[in-house]
Amino acid sequence: MVTSSHHRYTGCLDPCSPIRNRYFYGKMLDVFHFELEQNYFNSKRWLLNRLVSGYGVVSGLNVLLSSDGKSIYVTPGLAIDKCGHEIILCQPSPPILLPAPQSGTPASQPPAAPSTPPSTPGAPANPATGTPPVASPVSPNLGNNPGTTGAENCDCADYYHLVLCYHECPTDPSPSLGGDCDTEATCSPGAIRERYSLELIADKLAPARTSSSLTDLINGGSISYPVLVNYVANLSFDDPCPDCCIPLANIRVPDPGKPYDQTQDVDISVRPIVYTNDLLYEIILAMKQGSAPTSARKP
Numbered sequence: 001m002v003t004s005s006h007h008r009y010t011g012c013l014d015p016c017s018p019i020r021n022r023y024f025y026g027k028m029l030d031v032f033h034f035e036l037e038q039n040y041f042n043s044k045r046w047l048l049n050r051l052v053s054g055y056g057v058v059s060g061l062n063v064l065l066s067s068d069g070k071s072i073y074v075t076p077g078l079a080i081d082k083c084g085h086e087i088i089l090c091q092p093s094p095p096i097l098l099p100a101p102q103s104g105t106p107a108s109q110p111p112a113a114p115s116t117p118p119s120t121p122g123a124p125a126n127p128a129t130g131t132p133p134v135a136s137p138v139s140p141n142l143g144n145n146p147g148t149t150g151a152e153n154c155d156c157a158d159y160y161h162l163v164l165c166y167h168e169c170p171t172d173p174s175p176s177l178g179g180d181c182d183t184e185a186t187c188s189p190g191a192i193r194e195r196y197s198l199e200l201i202a203d204k205l206a207p208a209r210t211s212s213s214l215t216d217l218i219n220g221g222s223i224s225y226p227v228l229v230n231y232v233a234n235l236s237f238d239d240p241c242p243d244c245c246i247p248l249a250n251i252r253v254p255d256p257g258k259p260y261d262q263t264q265d266v267d268i269s270v271r272p273i274v275y276t277n278d279l280l281y282e283i284i285l286a287m288k289q290g291s292a293p294t295s296a297r298k299p
Helices: 031-053 225-233 277-289
Strands: 056-060 063-065 071-074 077-080 086-089 158-176 186-202 246-253
Touching: 031 077, 056 246, 071 158, 086 158, 086 186
Parallel strands: none
Antiparallel strands: 056 077, 063 071, 077 086, 158 186, 158 246
């Protein structure tokens, strides 16, 4: 894991009953009231980001192999996580070391039946080595055909996925002058720097959904507004906390003795994206005119 801050933000604010300050002449303002002021506006902005703009990658954040072929890095870009936090990378991330290919049966061959239960994807790291567990391959369902071995449709490689998380880093230490009886001067962070972290997690993410559940929305060239209304009315108002991170890529561990390949082993198509107005405009143009040379900007 590459962490660019000392504190991982996991708290979420209550959107159902927000409270804001009511000022009056002579009101005493303390830490509680100033934090209440900041939390109110932050929570409103994060709520709009999450439910109106949507979460995902806004721009950039490509996942590329480093020159050594043993690590990856993330290019500069912008994302909104599942809780609505803005995550900005102004520079390429530090390199993230990739797992070395495991010795033994090549990933292209089906593994033998294990004598002991395989490790569970996402299980805690080995306390002795500190290394994350290797995702165990999942055997395909053979159905009613006992003559098949499962190797025909089995992707038996080990997979990890890279996630991007929002972090808050306390900074700007300043003297704390609030004590009456303390004889020693105390120090407290005077500011919070919004940063990020990148984590490799053992397991393979499912491909992004490319089909719509609104099968009856368009009929005869017209939009059925009642279908759209019913769809919106049944959307849940779920709070994603504390799992606010967003995935960036699936990473396939190659066969032993083979190097990582950018095209075959790094898949960024599993990431969610934010459909900005410019992106929707490009999609509409593509639907209207089909394949065409790309332009630098819209007219």
